Amino acid sequence: MRVNFTVNGRKQEADDVWEGESLLYVLRERLGLPGSKNACEQGECGSCTVRLDGVPVCSCLVAAGQVEGREVVTVEGLADFAKQRAEGCASGACGTELNKAQQWQAKPADSQTGEGSGLSPIQQAFIDAGAVQCGFCTPGLLVAADELLERNTSPSDADIREALSGNLCRCTGYEKILDAVRLAAARGEAETAGTGV
Amino acid sequence: MAGVTRTPTNLTQGSKTKGGIGESTLRPDGTLKVTGEFAYSSDLWHEDMLWGFTLRSTEAHAELVSIDTSEALAQPGVYAVLTYDDLPADVKHYGLEIQDTPVLAHGKVRHHGEPVAIVAADHPETARRAAAKIKIEYRQLPLVTDEASALAEDAPLIHEGRDDHHIGHVPHPNIVHRQPIIRGNADEARKKADVIVEGEYVFGMQDQAFLGPESGLAVPSEDGGVELYVATQWLHSDLRQIAPVLGLPEEKVRMTLSGVGGAFGGREDISMQIHACLLALHTGKPVKIVYNRFESFFGHVHRHPAKLWYEHGATKDGKLTHMKCRIVLDGGAYASASPAVVGNASSLSAGPYVIDDVEIEAIALYTNNPPCGAMRGFGAVQACFAYEAQMDKLADKLGLDRVAFRQLNAMEQGTIMPTGQPVDSPAPVAELLRRVKAMPLPPERQWESSEGADVRQLPGGLSNTTHGEGVVRGVGYAVGIKNVGFSEGFDDYSTAKVRMEVVAGEPVATVHTAMAEVGQGGVTVHAQIARTELGVTQVTIHPADTQVGSAGSTSASRQTYVTGGAVKNACELVREKVLEIGRRKMGTFHPAWATAELLLEGGKVITDGGEVLADLVDVLEDEVVELEEEWRHRPTVAFDLETGQGDGHVQYSFAAHRAVVEVDTELGLVKVIELACAQDVGKALNPLSVVGQIQGGTTQGLGVAVMEEIIVDPKTAKVRNPSFTDYLIPTILDTPTIPVDVLELADEHAPYGLRGIGEAPTLSSTPAVLAAIRNATGLELNKTPVRPEHLTGT
Known part of the structure; x- marks a missing residue:
């Protein structure tokens, strides 16, 4: 079958999709977006978390046909999604304006500082706080944490733990993931207050 | 200002190079990992690639009467179905130490989930469905599931005709390896004891549960060889096992490390590597294999479950008199790392204590249970769980404080191990206990608020129980001792290739090793070492592959020590060559070139007094300095097979934990409130990563204390919970705050004084949690993990 849907603001068309394929499989193997991870493929680990019409879901549990005509945001689109949200496009699917697209040019990015890489605040906070080790859980956690901060700009630790309880991490013991979310929240608040961090 | 010249300027003192060792520099792969661009082994893709699938045994011990693959082969989209009979070379077995594992089952299967056939097809589902059409006729064989059935008079032999180097000293062919350690005279010393404590302990089978599944891509090459992209812990160990069964020389199997989604010991053994290569070479097409989580539980070895018997004695003033123990590890159907796990379990069985008179025996069994091998802590974990329970029992019996009793018997630098090896670097066991005890306790009844109880902070959480x-x-305490590096005489070397040149007007170092980066941050540390030794800012880390010499395994807390040591050594040699170039070109400009100790810092050659002699850019110009060099830590020796004596270990690593738990005694639910850790790391090369390792290791110890266990049905030897639905690892709700106190006492034998750190926190975490639960409930609790029924007696 053919599935038409929007991924990270771009219209996509996946052909020859077998009816049993998950959204995760279509993203990873048919659309070249392997950022969403396949740690358990049974909805227990959260590493495949994406936004489906804004709602965080385990993409391994969503049949590909269910996303027909809908909007998906993956970790690959998280930075643009956060940027557009900050600029007032709530769906994150507003695309790039023509004049901006025409002015686009490659910028050097520094993998050490993240400078110039255009990361979203939560992505940068994960790097800065040491929340990434093997990194396999990271994409799902980023999507989930970004969604948390979208609806709760200053979450308590209990709020963070509740929001991320569907995402397994085997490396970090979660402490630095908590640090990262706290850091992103603090930076967001500082920015809102105009003080900067 | 224009026109003003020749005014005095500051002389640049060698500005310290930024991003060197001791700083919390950030991961060089961090950006790739947060954007989803980092290429893990399951993310690989190749045009025309096929998908491989493994058909696994549904029985634990059975004769293979017949295998019929014809229907599977006839399926549209199926390119190959291979069994043992299709193996191309004379060598058909592999293994880390003992080559006892068939690439595909032959004659019989020895455990549930053993690979029997492999399929390649154009879609993973096509491969799965084809595999389901392979007809296998099994004839059941009697099961070996524990020590009694392994050593019974009529016990079936798991491996007939053993000819490995352990068979000569084991009392039964169903014992992989046996290591006794006898020191002093435990029976004599026992007479001095005022109290004697005996206990039997059971440690469950833990899974590494790394999140990135076993996966990789094999691409056949024109010269008849194969390119293999894979997630592993040791490329060269894989290579040594893969090439012979493919019938290829090692140089025709070119391996590159793909992104590794965690390891924890579970990737020391071969999983899909050989199968993918076989299918690729057979079909002439690239083949990708990705296990799902169910298969992953069968696709790698687990932590050895163990039964441990201990006897300790102490005088009434609290001094340990002697220790006797017997540790029985279940190695499952194949040897994997069992011999080395036995060596660790026995040699570290006394813990970080002074005990002069010991009588120790550790064995690993062959059974029909799932194969067990390496997992973080490697034999020392099981022992620590038992001896720390013994310490509490002894302290209680003597009426002494549990921490003070440990401190009274704590080893220190100079203590002689049961193996006769002196501990010749700092061993701050008493100090770590003091530190962890001194941390402020979390407030009582944190769940209470003006709005009632916050159930999220209580046992049972949002279940609202x-x-x-x-x-x-x-509250409970524990402390442990772990060896660092490969022991018992193993040639535990690493190799580093370092290059220095000027690129775009800047001096740049390139570090190339075969070290498996599995998440631990070795790549971060290598760049830091290069900056420190070569005074450059820009360091490029070359992908790990087999085009450079072996780095040894990312195991045994050894990589920062051994490959870090190799990188440091190679950098030092490169530095010497750079300075030679400098002396040749500029030696006449300044006498210090010949007389002073010279360093590279901040892109410059400086004297040890800080005077700048030259820019590296001017020294090097267009010259490239590159060399590859092996590096070894000081050698170890094998343990004597009768007495266990020998300087078998390289270095020891110590951590202590304090656990605070709250237990719902009515329902048997446990909430760990805090798990504080103090650890000596020698030198924290990257403090942020060090703390991350300690917290991660602590959490895996927590998991096996209260949640994690692979359940094997004792009647069928079949695995009952191969999924994340049924095998539970700690979530963020199960994991408490983990405050960490890092101590840095240099080990003069190690590079920068560092100590391998990854495993020690996994040891003491588990017994600390158990001790805290015992403290809350008054129960004896001799088995881990603790389940609700153990607490409620239901």
């Missing part, structure tokens, strides 16, 4: 009724707090 209690608002504080029946909840009792407990």
Whole structure:
């Protein structure tokens, strides 16, 4: 079958999709977006978390046909999604304006500082706080944490733990993931207050 | 300002190079990992690639009467179905130490989930469905599931005709390896004891549960060889096992490390590597294999479950008199790392204590249970769980404080191990206990608020099972000792290739090793070492592959020590060559070139007094300095097979934990409130990563204390919970705050004085949690993991 849907603001068309394929499989193997991870493929680990019409879901549990005509945001689109949200496009699917697209040019990015890489605040906070080790859980956690901060700009630790309880991490013991979310929240608040961090 | 010249300027003192060792520099792969661009082994893709699938045994011990693959082969989209009979070379077995594992089952299967056939097809589902059409006729064989059935008079032999180097000293062919350690005279010393404590302990089978599944891509090459992209812990060990069964020389199997989603010991053994290569070479097409989580539980070895018997004695003033123990590890159907796990379990069985008179025996069994091998802590974990329970029992019996009793018997630098090896670097066991005890305790009844109980902070959490009724707090302590590096005479070397040149007007270092980066941050540390030794800012880390010499395994807390040491050594040699170039070109400009100790810092050559002699850019110009060099730590020796004596270990690593738990005593639910850790790391090369390792290791110890166990049905030897639905690892809700106190006492034998750190926190975490639960409930609790029924007696 053919599935038409929007991924990270771009219209996509996946052909020859077998009816049993998950959204995760279509993203990873048919659309070249392997950022969403396949740690358990049974909805227990959260590493495949994406936004489906804004709602965080385990993409391994969503049949590909269910996303027909809908909007998906993956970790690959998280930075643009956060940027557009900050600029007032709530769906994150507003695309790039023509004049901006025409002015686009490659910028050097520094993998050490993240400078110039255009990361979203939560992505940068994960790097800065040491929340990434093997990194396999990271994409799902980023999507989930970004969604948390979208609806709760200053979450308590209990709020963070509740929001991320569907995402397994085997490396970090979660402490630095908590640090990262706290850091992103603090930076967001500082920015809102105009003080900067 | 224009026109003003020749005014005095500051002389640049060698500005310290930024991003060197001791700083918390950030991961060089961090950006790729947060954007989803980092290429893990399951993310690989190749045009025309096929998908491989493994058909696994449904029985634990059975004769293979017949295998019929014809129907599977006839399926549209199927390119190959291979069994043992299709193996191309004379060598058909592999293994880390003992080559006892068939690439595909031959004659019989020895455990549930053993690979029997492999399929390649154009879609993973096509491969799965084809595999389901392979017809296998099994004839059941009697099961070996524990020590009694392994050593019974009529016990079936798991491996007939053993000819490995352990068979000569084991009392039964179903014992992989046996290591006794005898020192002093335990029976004599026992007479001095005022109290004697005996206990039997059971440690469950833990899974590494790394999140990135076993996966990789094999691409056949024109010269008849194969390119293999894979997630592993040791490329060269894989290579040594893969090439012979493919019938290829090692140089025709070119391996590159793909992104590794965690390892924890579970990737020391071969999983899909050989199968993918076989299918690729057979079909002439690239083949990708990705296990799902169910298969992953069968696709790698687990932590050895163990039964441990201990006897300790002490005088009434609290001094340990002697220790006797017997540790029985279940190695499952194949040897994997069992011999080395036995060596660790026995040699570290006394813990970080002074005990002069010991009588120790450790064995690993062959059974029909799932194969067990390496997992973080490697034999020392099981022992620590038992001896720390013994310490509490002894202290209680003597009426002494549990921490003070440990401190009274704590080893220190100079203590002789049961193996006769002196501990010749700092061993701050008493100090770590003091530190962890001195940390402030979390406040009582944190769940209480003006709005009632916050159930999220209580045992049972959002299940809303209690608002504080029946909840009792407990506190427990534990400390452990782990060896660092490969032991018992193993040639545990690493190799580093370092290059220095000027690129775009800047001096740049390139570090190339075969070290498997599995998440631990070795790539971060290598760049830091290069900056420190070569005074450059820009360091490029070359992908790990087999085009450079072996780095040894990312195991045994050894990589920062050994490959870090190799990188440091190679950098030092490169530095010497750079300075030679400098002396040749500029030696006449300044006498210090010949007389002073010279360093590279901040892109410059400086004297040890800080005077700048030259820019590296001017020294090097267009010259490239590159060399590859092996590096070894000081050698170890094998343990004597009768007495266990020998300087078998390279270095020791120590951590202590304090656990605070709250237990709902009515429902048997445990909430760990805090798990504080103090650890000596020698030198924290990257403090942020060090703390991350300690917290991660601590959490895996917590998991096996209260949640994690692979359940093997004793009647069928079949695995009952191969999924994340049924095998539970700690979530963020199960994991408490983990405050960490890092101590840095240099080990003069190690590069920068560092100590391998990854495993020690996994040891003491588990017994500390158990001690806290015992403290809360008053129960004896001799088995881990603790389950609700153990607490409620139901």
